Amino acid sequence: MLVSIILGSAVATAFLGIQREISGKMALELRRYGANILLEPVAGDGTYMAVQELAKIKTVFWKHNIVGFAPYLFGVVEFAADGKREKGVLAGTWFERSLEVEGEDSTVQGVKVIAPWWSVAGGWPAAEDEAVIGTALARRLALTAGGTVRVMYHGREMPLRIVGVVTTGGYEEEQLFAPLMTAQRFLGQPGAVSRVLVSALTVPMDDFGRKDPAAMTKDEYEKWYCTAYVTSVAKNLEEAVTGSRAKPVWQIAGAEGALLGKLNGVMLLLTVLALTAAAIGVGTSLLASMAERQKDIALMKTLGADRLQVTAIFMGETLFVALIGGFCGYLLGDRLAELISRSVFASSLETPLWLLPIALAVSLLVAALGGILPLRRAFLVEPVKVLKG
Amino acid sequence: MHRWRWLMHIVLKSLAYRQGRSLLLLGVLAMAASLVTSLGIVSSAMGLRVAEEVRKYGANLVVLPAAARIEVGSGGLDFGTITEPAYLPQDALLRVVGNEGVTEYSLHLRGHLKAGALEMPAEGVDFAVIRRLYPWWQLQGGWPGADEAVIGIDLAARLKLKAGDRIRAAGTAGAREFRVAGVVSTGGEEDKLLFIPLARMQEALGVGSSVSQARLLAQTGGVTLEQRAARLQGLLPGSVVREVRQVARTSEGLLKKVQLLMALVTAVVLIAAASSVASTMSMTVLERGKEIGLLKAMGATRLGVLLLFCGEAVVLGLTGGGVGYLLGSGIARFVMKTVFMVSAGIDLRFAGLSCAVSLCLALLGSAGPMMSVFRLDPVRSLRGE
Numbered sequence: 138m139l140v141s142i143i144l145g146s147a148v149a150t151a152f153l154g155i156q157r158e159i160s161g162k163m164a165l166e167l168r169r170y171g172a173n174i175l176l177e178p179v180a181g182d183g184t185y186m187a188v189q190e191l192a193k194i195k196t197v198f199w200k201h202n203i204v205g206f207a208p209y210l211f212g213v214v215e216f217a218a219d220g221k222r223e224k225g226v227l228a229g230t231w232f233e234r235s236l237e238v239e240g241e242d243s244t245v246q247g248v249k250v251i252a253p254w255w256s257v258a259g260g261w262p263a264a265e266d267e268a269v270i271g272t273a274l275a276r277r278l279a280l281t282a283g284g285t286v287r288v289m290y291h292g293r294e295m296p297l298r299i300v301g302v303v304t305t306g307g308y309e310e311e312q313l314f315a316p317l318m319t320a321q322r323f324l325g326q327p328g329a330v331s332r333v334l335v336s337a338l339t340v341p342m343d344d345f346g347r348k349d350p351a352a353m354t355k356d357e358y359e360k361w362y363c364t365a366y367v368t369s370v371a372k373n374l375e376e377a378v379t380g381s382r383a384k385p386v387w388q389i390a391g392a393e394g395a396l397l398g399k400l401n402g403v404m405l406l407l408t409v410l411a412l413t414a415a416a417i418g419v420g421t422s423l424l425a426s427m428a429e430r431q432k433d434i435a436l437m438k439t440l441g442a443d444r445l446q447v448t449a450i451f452m453g454e455t456l457f458v459a460l461i462g463g464f465c466g467y468l469l470g471d472r473l474a475e476l477i478s479r480s481v482f483a484s485s486l487e488t489p490l491w492l493l494p495i496a497l498a499v500s501l502l503v504a505a506l507g508g509i510l511p512l513r514r515a516f517l518v519e520p521v522k523v524l525k526g
Numbered sequence: 527m528h529r530w531r532w533l534m535h536i537v538l539k540s541l542a543y544r545q546g547r548s549l550l551l552l553g554v555l556a557m558a559a560s561l562v563t564s565l566g567i568v569s570s571a572m573g574l575r576v577a578e579e580v581r582k583y584g585a586n587l588v589v590l591p592a593a594a595r596i597e598v599g600s601g602g603l604d605f606g607t608i609t610e611p612a613y614l615p616q617d618a619l620l621r622v623v624g625n626e627g628v629t630e631y632s633l634h635l636r637g638h639l640k641a642g643a644l645e646m647p648a649e650g651v652d653f654a655v656i657r658r659l660y661p662w663w664q665l666q667g668g669w670p671g672a673d674e675a676v677i678g679i680d681l682a683a684r685l686k687l688k689a690g691d692r693i694r695a696a697g698t699a700g701a702r703e704f705r706v707a708g709v710v711s712t713g714g715e716e717d718k719l720l721f722i723p724l725a726r727m728q729e730a731l732g733v734g735s736s737v738s739q740a741r742l743l744a745q746t747g748g749v750t751l752e753q754r755a756a757r758l759q760g761l762l763p764g765s766v767v768r769e770v771r772q773v774a775r776t777s778e779g780l781l782k783k784v785q786l787l788m789a790l791v792t793a794v795v796l797i798a799a800a801s802s803v804a805s806t807m808s809m810t811v812l813e814r815g816k817e818i819g820l821l822k823a824m825g826a827t828r829l830g831v832l833l834l835f836c837g838e839a840v841v842l843g844l845t846g847g848g849v850g851y852l853l854g855s856g857i858a859r860f861v862m863k864t865v866f867m868v869s870a871g872i873d874l875r876f877a878g879l880s881c882a883v884s885l886c887l888a889l890l891g892s893a894g895p896m897m898s899v900f901r902l903d904p905v906r907s908l909r910g911e
Contacts, residue, residue: 141802148798152791159787166783169776170583175713181684254771306588306770386713391662392582399579400784402865403572407565410857411795414561418802421554425809473794481787 139462145419146466146500147473150492152408154474157489160401162482164338167397168204169253172334173390174371179382185210185329188317190378194335195238197377199370205250206335207231208317212324214290216313218278225274226312227288229320232261232269248314251336255309258282259301265319269301271310286313288323295323333381335374339367341394367394416503423455423507427515434512435520444516455508456501463500467493537837547810551888552846554806558799559850559884560857563876565795567858569788570873575866576784577745577777582661585632585741586774587755589614590766611637613736614765622761623742626754630743632659635727635736639695639720646681648695648720650727650737659743663716667708675704676721679711695720699732751778800887807891811835812898819904835892843888847881854880 178184194206210229215222231247238244248255259282262268270280280286284299297315304310321327340346346366350358362369367390371383430451437447478486541548591612616633623631635650653670656663667689670676675695677687687693687706694703704726710716728735744754751774759767769775821831855876862868 141805144798144801148795151794166780169779171772171776181680252772254775256771256775305772306768306774307772310768384711384713384717387662387664388584388660388712388714390713392579392584395582396576396579399575399865403568403861406861406865407568407791410561410564411791414557414795414799417557418554418799418806421550422802422806422809424550425806429809429813477787477790477794480790481783 139458141422142419142459142462142500142504143466143469145415145503146463146496147470148411148415148466149499150467150470150496151473151477152411152470153492153495154470154489155477155486156404156408158474158478158486159404160397162478162484162486163400164397165204166482167393168336168338170389170393171254171386172206172251172336173339173367173386173393174335174337174374175384175386176333176335176374176378176381177384178331179380184380185326185331186333186378186381188321188328188330190381191330191333192236192238193377194333194374195236195241195244197373199337199365199373200241202338202365202370204336204338205244205246206333207246207248207251208330208333210317210320210324210326210329211331212290212320212326214288214324216274216278217287217289218280218284221278223274223277227290227320227324228312228314229317229324230314231317232314251334252305254305256304257301258304259299262300262314262316264298265316266296266298267300268297268313268315268319269303270299270313272302272304273310274313275299275302288313290324293323295319333378335383337367337370338365339370339390339394340365341398342366342368342391416499419500419503420507423504424511427451427455427508427511431511431515431518432524434515435518435524438520439524447516448512451512452505452508455504459500459504460497462504463497464493466500467496470496533833533837536834537841540834541838541841548842551807551810551842552849554803555842555846555884555888556849556853558796558803558887559847559880560852560854561795561799561850562883563851563854563880564857564861565788565792566876566879567855567873568861569785569792571858571862571866572788573781573785575862575868576781580773580777580780581630581743583773583777584660584662584770585743586751586770586777587742587744587758588768588770589619589740589742589758589762590768591738592764592766611738613733613738614740614762616735616737619737619740619762619765622758623740626758626761628742628744630659632656632741633724633737634739634741635724635731635733636738637697637727637731639697639730641685641693641695644685646685646695646720647718648722648727648730650724650730651721652724653721656721659741660712662712664711665708666711667706670705670707670721670723672723673702673704673726674707674723676708676710677706678717678719678721679709680717681720682706682709693720695722695730697727697730697732700730702726702730800883803887804891804894807839807888808895811892811895818896819906822904832893832896835896836889839888839892840885843885844881846888847884848877850884851877851880 176186178186188208191206191208194200194203197203207230212227213224214227216225233245233247233249236244236246249261257269259269268286270278270286275281278286280299282299282301286297286299288295288297297313297319303314317330321329346361346364346368348357348361350361350368350372353361362372367385371385375381375383434447434451437450475486478484591614593612632655633652637648638645639648640646653676657669665676675693677685677693682688685693689706689708691706692703693706694701704722710721722730724737744751751769755767755769759765818831821834859869
C-alpha cells in the first residue's frame with residue numbers, strides 16, 4: 138500500500154513539476170531555430186546603429202525574455218588568397234562576447250548563442266585578426282582553416298587568419314566573419330552596426346496579438362505591450378535602441394508559436410491523464426487493502442468500540458501512511474522530474490517547493506477517499522458473521 | 527475437452543460470485559491497458575505530428591546552380607548582384623524531384639527589373655505554392671492572379687506603392703505592367719523584393735523555362751537530410767543541393783527530444799500504474815487463502831489450483847485489455863483531436879499490446895502471491911488461523 142501511494146504521489150509530483158517547466162524548456166529549445174526579431178537602422182540601407190546602444194537591449198522591459206543577440210556590420214570587399222581574387226562580403230560580428238551592463242548580470246552574447254546550427258570546422262576566432270569563412274567562399278578561394286586571406290577595401294588591406302570554416306546552408310556560406318571591432322576599424326565605421334539579430338522568448342500570437350496596435354484603445358495597448366508577443370517585444374526593442382526599426386522574422390516567429398502551443402497542449406493532457414491514473418491506482422490499492430481488515434473492524438466492534446473510534450483508528454492509520462507516502466513520493470518525483478529534464482533537455486530543473494504541500498494534500502485526499510468506502514462497507518456487516526468466518 | 531469446459535465454468539462462476547472484486551480488478555487492469563494504448567498511440571503519432579508542424583519553418587533543402595552563389599544579400603540585406611546569373615533547367619529539375627518523391631517544393635527565379643530608372647530585385651514564383659508552403663507571409667491585400675504582383679514592404683515604401691497601384695517592370699527581354707495585389711512582410715529578404723508570376727519573370731529575363739533556385743521540403747523518412755541532399759546532388763548534375771541547417775538540423779534535434787520526452791513520460795506512468803495494479807491483484811489473491819485451503823483439502827493438485835487462478839487472471843486480463851484498448855484509443859483520439867486537429871487512425875497493433883500488458887500484469891500479480899499461499903497448511907487456513 139505504501140509503495141503504491143509513494144509511486145502515485147511521485148508521478149503526480151514529477152508531472153506537475155515538469156509540466157510547469159516544460160513549456161519554458163520547450164520555448165528555449167525552439168529558440169534554437171534562430172533569431173525571431175531583426176533590428177535595422179530606421180533610415181534604411183547605408184546607415185548604421187551605434188554599438189553602445191546595444192547594451193540597452195539587456196535593460197528593456199522584456200530583458201528577461203531576450204535569450205541573446207548578435208550585431209553585424211557588413212561591407213562589400215575584395216578577398217585575395219594564393220593569387221585568387223573574389224568580391225564578397227565581410228561581416229563583423231560578436232562570436233561569444235560577455236556583456237557587462239550596469240545593474241544587470243553579465244551575459245554572453247553573439248552568434249554562438251543565437252545560431253547554434255552553425256557547424257564550424259576548426260575553431261572560433263579568439264584574437265582580433267582571426268576570422269571564420271563560409272564554405273562556399275572558402276572553396277572558391279581554396280582556403281582552409283589555418284590559411285590567411287587578404288581583405289581589400291578602398292585601397293586598404295588587412296590580413297586575416299582563417300581559424301574555421303562554417304557550413305549553414307544559408308547566405309552565411311558566402312561571407313567572411315571577423316570580430317566586430319576589426320571590421321569596424323577596417324571599414325572605417327567605428328562603433329557602427331548595420332543590423333542586430335535578436336532571439337527572444339515570446340508567447341504565441343493570438344487574435345488579440347494580431348490586432349493593429351495603432352488602432353487599439355489605451356487599455357488594449359497596455360495589455361498588448363505587457364504581453365510578450367513577438368510584435369510587442371519588437372516594439373519594446375525599437376523604442377530602446379535609438380535609430381532602429383524592429384521587425385519580427387515571421388518565418389521563425391510564426392512557426393514557433395504554433396508548435397509551442399501544440400507541445401504544451403499534449404503535455405497538459407498527458408499530465409491530466411497521468412494524474413487520473415495515479416489517483417485510480419492508489420485508490421484501488423487502498424480499497425483492496427482496507428477490505429482485508431474487515432475482521433479487525435468486527436473485533437473492535439464486539440469489544441465495544443463505536444463507529445467514531447473505529448474510523449479514527451483506521452483513518453488515522455491510513456492518513457499516516459499517506460503522509461509518509463506523499464512525502465517520499467515528493468522526493469522520488471523530484472528526482473524523476475530532474476532525470477527527465479536532464480536526459481531530454483540536458484539542463485537541471487527546480488521542482489518548486491509549493492508542490493510539497495500539494496503532493497501531501499493530494500495523497501491524503503486520495504487515501505481518505507480510498508479508505509472511506511471499504512470502511513463503510515465494514516460497518517454494515519454483522520460482526521458475528523465476520524468473526525465466525 | 528470436458529475438463530476445459532468445467533474449468534471455464536468454475537472460473538466464470540467464481541468471477542461472477544465475487545462481483546465487486548472482479549469489477550475492481552477489471553477496472554484497474556483496464557486503466558493500465560488504456561494508459562498503455564493512449565500513451566503508445568500519442569507518442570507514436572507525436573513524431574509525425576511534430577514533423578508536420580516543423581515544416582512550417584520552411585524548406586530544408588535548397589537546389590542552386592553549381593556556378594551560382596547563394597545571393598549575398600539574402601537574409602534581409604541587399605548588396606546587389608555581384609555575380610553573373612546562373613540558371614537551372616526547370617524540366618530536368620522537376621523530373622528528378624518528382625522521381626525522388628519530393629512533393630513539396632517551390633521554384634524561384636531571381637533577377638533585377640527596372641521600374642523607370644530604378645533597379646529593383648525581383649523574383650518569379652508560383653503564388654499558389656507560396657501560399658501553401660510559406661504560411662509566415664504576412665500579406666496586406668490579396669493574393670495575386672495573373673499579371674498581378676506582390677511587393678515587399680520595404681520596396682513598397684521606397685517606391686511609394688500600395689495594394690491596388692500599378693507598376694511597370696522592365697527586364698532585359700521585355701516590359702510589362704503589373705497590378706500590385708498585396709504587400710508582404712516577413713522580416714526576411716522578401717521585404718525588399720518584387721514578386722511576379724514565374725512565367726512572367728521568365729519572359730522578362732528571356733531565359734526560357736529556367737529557374738535560379740528550388741527550395742524543397744523533403745520528408746526525412748528513414749534517411750537523414752544530409753543523405754537525401756547527397757542523393758539529389760548525384761542526380762542533378764550542374765547543381766548544388768544544400769541542407770538548410772537552420773531548419774533541418776534544429777528540426778532533427780527537436781524531433782529527437784520530443785520523442786525522448788514522450789518515451790520517458792510513458793515509461794514513468796506505466797511503471798507507476800503497473801506496480802499499483804500488481805499490488806491490488808496480489809492483495810486479492812492473498813485474501814483467498816481459505817479457498818485455496820479448501821480446494822487443497824478436497825484433493826486438488828497444485829497444478830489444478832494454479833490453473834484455476836490463472837484462468838481467472840487470463841479472463842480478467844484479456845477483458846481488461848480489450849476494454850482498456852477501447853478506452854485508450856478514445857483518449858488518444860481526443861488528445862490528437864484537441865491538440866493537432868487530426869483524427870488518430872485505428873492501429874490494431876495497440877490492441878495486441880494492450881491485451882498483452884494487461885494479461886502480463888494480471889498473471890504476474892496473481893502468480894507471485896499464489897506461491898506463498900501454496901505453502902499454507904490447508905488445515906490451518908481453513909480453521910482461520
